[in-house]
Amino acid sequence: MALISKSSEYGLRAALYIAARPDEAHVSVREMSAQMDISFHFLTKILQRMTRAGLLASTRGAKGGLALAKPAAKITLLDIVRSVEGDDLFRECILGLAGCGEKRPCPLHRYWGKERARLEKLFRKMTLARLARETARDGLRLAD
Template sequence: MLLSKSCVYGLRASLYLASKKDGEFYSLKDISEELEISFHFLTKILQQLTADGLMESYKGPNGGVRLSQKGKDATLFDLVVAIDGPGLITQCALGLPGCGSQEPCPLHESWVETRGSIENMLKRTSLIGIAKEGKEKHFRLTAEGQFSWQ
């Protein structure tokens, strides 16, 4: 898997929020239960996204999180970089320091092409666009497919 578990869960939670009623806050407990993600793990991930300005949080009994305007305008690339950093796009596939055209690893040429394609796809794919497509095509966000798009 190219993306960390944190990143995968962050993408799923972001898609969850993108599918919901605009402007409303959703409790982390409800999100974690509906998406079958550990509450504490999800809390840390969403704190990262909030710190990066992609989400807003509201404390209190009716508190929760929602996408910020920046989050609504985000691409999948924005989310991946916010959680995992730019390493997916910049690092050697084998993790070798200094890998490049001067000192390539055995996978360098193939990986440069592949990661370029991945980067382009992530930059072209908007969060809101994929959430809309998810609603239309009933994509699943949970292992059991129990999530219902609104």
């Protein structure tokens, strides 16, 4: 099991790819899918969700593609992952119990609640700007 879905992984990698781009031009899905070895059509649909969520701006037609819809410093990992797989991430009981909360906690609630909050904070504080800067500076990779 992974913390986030494959769709989210792809969405994050694509967002980083766009943000780490030197120029500001639109990037095509075709290029990203080829460079990162991700299914073109599948990636397309993931990026559509991010576009509908207001994170990306798309232009159709020749020379079209995707760009960030706002400054990279204003886009967080949490924004991206939640735009792709819904708002429940970092809000669920680790044992899957529906009514788990302060009132009716499961045996792991006190422990998992802390870790979950840490993770949520990390994702909420981490911006695309910061990661793109480090990616460019240290030559980090977005594909195998």
